[in-house]
Amino acid sequence: MYDLTGFQRDLLTVTAGLEDPHGLAIKDELENYYEKEIHHGRLYPNLDTLVEKGLVEKGEKDRRTNNYKVTQRGRREIEARREWESQYLDL
Template structure:
């Protein structure tokens, strides 16, 4: 996870927190968080990066719609990241 951009991490968290979200679902959730529009040319290559890294699986709902699920490796990456973050934040909170 240390080689992921903040955008990739955020997308991974959105996928982890949803039940088989489509690309559009992920886009809408991230647009709410970022308070700005995310174009397809940014979103889908980043989703493909998560798939290629083995953090996310991609399936097909129909001919036009894919869904995304987090893999065990993706869940472990999030757990490792949260542990690392908490090692710095626990003392201050």
């Protein structure tokens, strides 16, 4: 996960946490977090990068909507990142 941008890490985290992760649901969650609009030109290329890296699988929900699912590798990467962060955070 070290080679992902912060935005891509946030995408991966949100995708892992949503019950029905599809583009607009992911976009809405990120807009709430960032408190600004996330343009499609930023969202979908970054989701495609996560798919290319094998961290997320992309499927078709219907003719207009894709759904996304974090892979086992993606979940391992999230867990490894959390363990790494916990070394530096006193929570």
